[in-house]
Amino acid sequence: MNAPVKSGPNKSGWKPAMQVSEDGLHNGPATTTGNRALMLEEPLLFEIGHAETTGVDLPEIDPSHSNRLAGFERQEPIGLVGLTEPETVRHYTRLSRQNYGIDLGFFPLGSCTMKHNPRLNEKMARLSGFADIHPLAPKQSVQGALEVIHQLSDWLMKLTGMPSVAMSPKAGAHGELCGILAIRAAHTANGNPREVVLVPESAHGTNPATAAFAGYKVEDIPATPEGRVDLAALKERLAPDVAAVMITNPNTCGLFEKDFREIADAVHAIGGYVYCDGANFNAIVGRVRPGDLGVDAMHINLHKTFSTPHGGGGPGSGPVVFSEALKDFAPLPFVRKLDDGAFELVEEENREHRGQSFGRMTAFHGQMGMFTRALTYMLSHGADGLKQVAEDAVLNANYILRSLEDILHAPYAESGPCMHEALFGDKDFGGDLSTLDLAKGLIDEGYHPMTVYFPLVVHGAMLVEPTETESKASIDQFIAAFRSVTERALAGDETLKQAPYYAPRRRLDETQAARKPKLAWSEPGE
Amino acid sequence: MNAPVKSGPNKSGWKPAMQVSEDGLHNGPATTTGNRALMLEEPLLFEIGHAETTGVDLPEIDPSHSNRLAGFERQEPIGLVGLTEPETVRHYTRLSRQNYGIDLGFFPLGSCTMKHNPRLNEKMARLSGFADIHPLAPKQSVQGALEVIHQLSDWLMKLTGMPSVAMSPKAGAHGELCGILAIRAAHTANGNPREVVLVPESAHGTNPATAAFAGYKVEDIPATPEGRVDLAALKERLAPDVAAVMITNPNTCGLFEKDFREIADAVHAIGGYVYCDGANFNAIVGRVRPGDLGVDAMHINLHKTFSTPHGGGGPGSGPVVFSEALKDFAPLPFVRKLDDGAFELVEEENREHRGQSFGRMTAFHGQMGMFTRALTYMLSHGADGLKQVAEDAVLNANYILRSLEDILHAPYAESGPCMHEALFGDKDFGGDLSTLDLAKGLIDEGYHPMTVYFPLVVHGAMLVEPTETESKASIDQFIAAFRSVTERALAGDETLKQAPYYAPRRRLDETQAARKPKLAWSEPGE
Amino acid sequence: MRYLPLTDTDRADMLERVGASSIDDLFVDVPAVAQLDGPIRDLPMHASEMAVERHMKALARKNTAAGDAPLFLGAGAYRHHVPASVDTVIQRGEFLTAYTPYQPEIAQGTLQMLFEFQTQVARLYGCAVANASLYDGSTACWEAVAMAGRITRRKRAVLSGALHPHYTQVVKTMAQFTGDTIADAMPAIQTEPDNTGLINRIDDETACVVVQYPDILGRIPDLGELAEAAHAKGALLVVVNTEPVALGAIKSPGEMGADIVVGEGQSIGVGLQFGGPYLGLFAVRNPKHVRQMPGRLCGETVDAEGKRGFVLTLSTREQHIRREKATSNICTNSGLCALAFNVHMTLLGEKGLRQLAAENHRLACAAADRLEKVPGVTLLNTAFFNEFTFQLGGQPAREVVRKLADRDVLGGVSLDRLYPGVDALKDALLVAVTEMTTMGDIETLATELEGVLS
């Protein structure tokens, strides 16, 4: 039981790869280009492009052509440079090779759910019937698009057990805003928006930021030593000035909030609302419906649970499901199915269908490109597959937790099974080594590090989220590598301080970047 | 004039990248995974896959379903293994990262014309109207496809000045076979296939192999010291037993065969035919028409001159243009435009349109997927652009020749301008270093080496073909790196013997591979 | 299932390792009320790629793709040609499947790209610094208003009547909650933008003036005049641009005095996609304002060996560090759309963008000339870039758009769709033209419009 995993062959067929020779052979001569075979350096676009070069063949400008620009013709150069297509493809290919992605290897970035992005999703999103339609096209010509939104809404409502969903939020944080605005609108409709939103210290930064953005004061919810909301303390704080609580469930320590239902009841009892940060929905999708737990509003990151790609920072999509209590306050627009089977968009003009809506959050109707991907994903998995998603995600995380807890500080290891992520801390590290050093050591091993220093409640937090799309062999290899780097960290191996050794760059100087910010290229000497 | 290029900044904006530090920092600790950050090891499919795993969701087999397989149902396992989609995408992504391609950098593989592969070509080839049509579909349903073949044929005939073209050959060597078979058929129609095909020693291996495959004896054509066909010697050899000469023009030493017209006249005079290997057509496309030089048959590698991708070894496409003398012997099928504007396929059944055809060389009608790409490319460049292609390709090669000839043996540097490729030899290298060592040194510098040890007529031949799709900055950087490695080779720098240092693999043992061939995976111990 | 690598044997082995007798053991913390006894009912079970593809293609076929009908729709989303290589690049797994670049040593690809993108946007807008993107133009517009409030410590924003109505609505939605005062207006149907009216609304409490350039009716306001007026009252000028291609032909907002320039970047590289994901652009003219900016910023630095490299920087503005004191709550932004923009803009370059702008304008002029000849139709604009407003002599434009669609022409956006119920705007039709528009398309629209109007 819970025996440490040894590095070495295992049943799943994974074998440790051949070692880098230790005789220094790899310490080859410096190259004049700075390249190291397939690890290629690449200058900035502005250092290789020219103002006269272009990768499109458009007609030369006819200066004799009269214009109707009212005297605002551009006189100054823009300052752009161009590349031909061969140069462009190479520039970005070389840049891409300096990146890590899920396609390359294990990417256990806790809270971010870096699962595989199915390629059918990409293909479907590119069908001209979806990719090449205008948001303001006459509705008769976009019935299929409206139906996609309708079908996806239906899936989301059924998966969450909630009666309503707002599709327009553009990412998780935008979804939070949507939820909190609906809450504020509901309170306001009752005559008083109230003042305070309660947020646990372990919450993601977007939660307090959102509450503040919506005009609320943010206060902490106390936590128990086992890593969950302290129900008793919370109850004590609840009072009519509290507009809502924002709770992440499963929470950012990777635990299910057992008392969620009681929390919800208590909040409702003082007339407050329960906002659930649904970023971790992947742990329970298809198995548990937030609607059964008393949630009033919850955003869902389609770019996490429903596999739309993260793209190096977005785009995302953050639909928000609402309870009966809040649904009338949800934003515009939304899609409605008419009795004749046609689909209509409820916008400002027909807002009588949602009279108390707090209004519009964004131009047009949401992240359609993500909707087609997410719907494709849901149809692929089905209700049975999504349940399996949650189960495998949780199993993988527990497997990691139990395979590392013997050597790595695991603050909540005794709090029961974890959900989809395992949380560790760096308290036993030797020398002056910390989580950052372990993370950089993992880079050399060929991994993207886990989330570090979040949540804030654990010293040197390491939040490991394997997701369900890793094989056991992949996880076993990761565990072996993690153990090896951990052993070095525990032993105070100072070489870790200089890791990574093999990445395109060694550690970068973040202090210098912030002290004298250089945020755009300029001609040397400019 | 012809001053050596110094490594260092130049007008085109290229700067030598930052150096790998020489303090050994990069000689980091060995990793347990064998990975080095983004340079990732990857096991064989058979070491990670399972017989029960699949990446498709097909219905479970119903064993009760009766079959009509006449008792030949498979009883034994096939021995395949499967991966799910996440594992598959990762497996091949990791493998791909161990490859070099044009998209990554300069790939001056002489004779292979590694030019940029435009992405519009790829997009057009994937239109369902091209990608998803069956070769035996009723002709009324594939008029557009037949028109593509017709349009491409028209381009090829006009670009070469030849009256006919056979579209079905599948690559250059298949095109050679097509040409030689037509020649043999023509001779046979005259009562005697003749016995000998003359081929220069500098020719590509496919030329003699093809002639032999078609039943001919192969004899050498002598060369002049300046690297061209020795016209006088050739004339001496010409006799009625000679069926054809096969000459590459521009030739594989990178030179234009000045006397081609005279050679052709002499060959025609003894009743022979002139086969031109058109692999190097890129040097003259749009500027010189082989038809004006007396060629009877010439294949064109669409995967060289016309930018269809090489794909790690194919597929290619090798249409063959024919002179009046040979056109009646060309293979089936071909496309004909009817008076009503419709297109028809001339196959066995209506072969009266080409009564003397030597027959069919392949199933169906040729490499349609390459045709759509090549036509897209031709339309993009137009007649003016293709001419510029040839000019830039030749200019780039001469620029390299003149920038390196001062330090590297350039056997034909005095033979006039080179065409699209520059040829060097290793005769001045120090110690026991040779072309191979220089090539491996270039790998560390981030380049794919040039073609080595071909053509056979130069000791340690290095055939550098930049193509027209490189920028001056790219070529300048290459020249600087090439000079640096050449200087090491001239100085007998023994560290070159161990290059490459930074590639996914060090030098591979080819002797062991051939001595005890292991050509398929088997279970260890199997 | 094709996306789930664990085999049943794996699952059994792993459960044993974690000391659980079944998967249910791992969900013990879920209260009984929320435990389901099986897959959620009323939803289909898993399906093969082939089956899903059929389903999705059937839905796609219910839409009229822009390629299948002449298209003259604009109003904040434009159909431009996106070179094929853009998609090649954004489909590279290393870009597509990466996260926000938190580990810069293995994210230089994304980071360098963002640095290039920021430079391109800053130059296009005539600004000093641009951020690494926001969600879209409309949310960027609100972020600009909020930022102007932080800088000026005032709480009143004056919006031009010719600001895209969705943008106006987004700003008003947010302001309901933050307590900002938003002075908005309806667009005045007149040949020139109503700068005077706008200037008159600026007062000493005004944090910013927000104006669209070119505006929702396609007109080109004089930003210089507005900048001067705003600055005179201590307010900032926020300029919104929904068509970046225009800036290849007309002066940049920065050079005309805009303080904050925001916009929609969708025209470059991103595509129509029924409205999203799009690309919020955000830039400031004064580098001192950088620390009040929302969103991520990528900056240059060096690594331990002295090599140049890039990192996310100034994150003390952001939610993950500053939490409730952050300049914005944004986290995930529009990274991949920024890459698409970056690649497309690189292919265009200075020369290509200017040619593209010229070609758009040339065709728009041709369209305006031709459509003016349709009886009953009057062109409102004296000036425009690639979009202009027609009045249909009292005929309801929305009806006309519907009838055109029946004839397979996507003929424009009616102002009634954008400003429902406003009588004065009912007969106005917004027509956009791009390099994708052919002379044949223009002729078709003219003919069909004639048919519909007569």
Add this chain to the structure above:
Amino acid sequence: MRYLPLTDTDRADMLERVGASSIDDLFVDVPAVAQLDGPIRDLPMHASEMAVERHMKALARKNTAAGDAPLFLGAGAYRHHVPASVDTVIQRGEFLTAYTPYQPEIAQGTLQMLFEFQTQVARLYGCAVANASLYDGSTACWEAVAMAGRITRRKRAVLSGALHPHYTQVVKTMAQFTGDTIADAMPAIQTEPDNTGLINRIDDETACVVVQYPDILGRIPDLGELAEAAHAKGALLVVVNTEPVALGAIKSPGEMGADIVVGEGQSIGVGLQFGGPYLGLFAVRNPKHVRQMPGRLCGETVDAEGKRGFVLTLSTREQHIRREKATSNICTNSGLCALAFNVHMTLLGEKGLRQLAAENHRLACAAADRLEKVPGVTLLNTAFFNEFTFQLGGQPAREVVRKLADRDVLGGVSLDRLYPGVDALKDALLVAVTEMTTMGDIETLATELEGVLS
């Protein structure tokens, strides 16, 4: 021009460096007769991506894509579902834009893939060794005949009458020149393959017997019987397979005694593409025959540090080393198609391929049952995998196919198309069914066939 990076300044600088006053100086060796004075006439000038795309799309639209009409065409090319991730992989620049792996240190991606591919093909065919691909099935068939000749030192090949006629023609074309004797035949319209007739044609001069499995009429010959008969005369058995999916359901040729197994790999990963590029598969049962094989072979080895790696090997068989003594003149093969096959086969795996085969067979049985009910139609085959032959009671099948196409059904391949002018075959129709065929498609074909025949 968008694919040409040199600027005019570059060109001038470079000409100076090479000592040429103009580009014409570099073409001095071209004789005057062949010097053109400008771009070739009668050809268009360069065009933008947008313009070229329009041109090509217009051509594509003139074809009926398989997705737009029920399709029952086979005869050596089959429409199977190719998972989306296959295309993702083959579009990776590192695979797409690489050359034949001559520098193995930076081509391990292609090489390891080929090693995996060779293993997959060998196992599928029940053979010891497969090569790294040839052009297509038909040329592989000739290569097998030539190889059998080299091994047996005989020059007569006996072809089954039920070998794909294109394959027969290719072999006969080549044999015209090499002096081999080819004994071919017409297919006998009978329920079972004519093994006896074939066996009777084998003599002591016979190098090989070539038989297709399943055959051109969809029947399944008993290879064991043929292997025995061939081997008894010292001949090799060459088995041709044009539908690799079948081998997921029926025994492998290798286990039934085939010596050389060749085939078309297009069904797995490659797609229809109007006939090419396709994928020639080539394998031998006896590892001793390896040195007589045509084409490239990838083998395992180690590098200087002892790490496993892969290289092209046994190249002394090949043209670039052996020149006129090579086993084949092939150079460029079907690398990227081999990758597509490799990836698709990896996604299928043992389980998926067997399921795929079962599904093909199940639907084919359903189609055969339904179509047999159409009046005037008789099923020829007693056994089949996913393709079978119908006789149309004397009605000319080619005419019927055309009429079906008019009704938007691609109903099959008439034997008259494959064997023009042979009366006995005129009313026979070859119908193929795959997992892409729906029950609806089958019903449509049945109904329309009924309409056409009545």
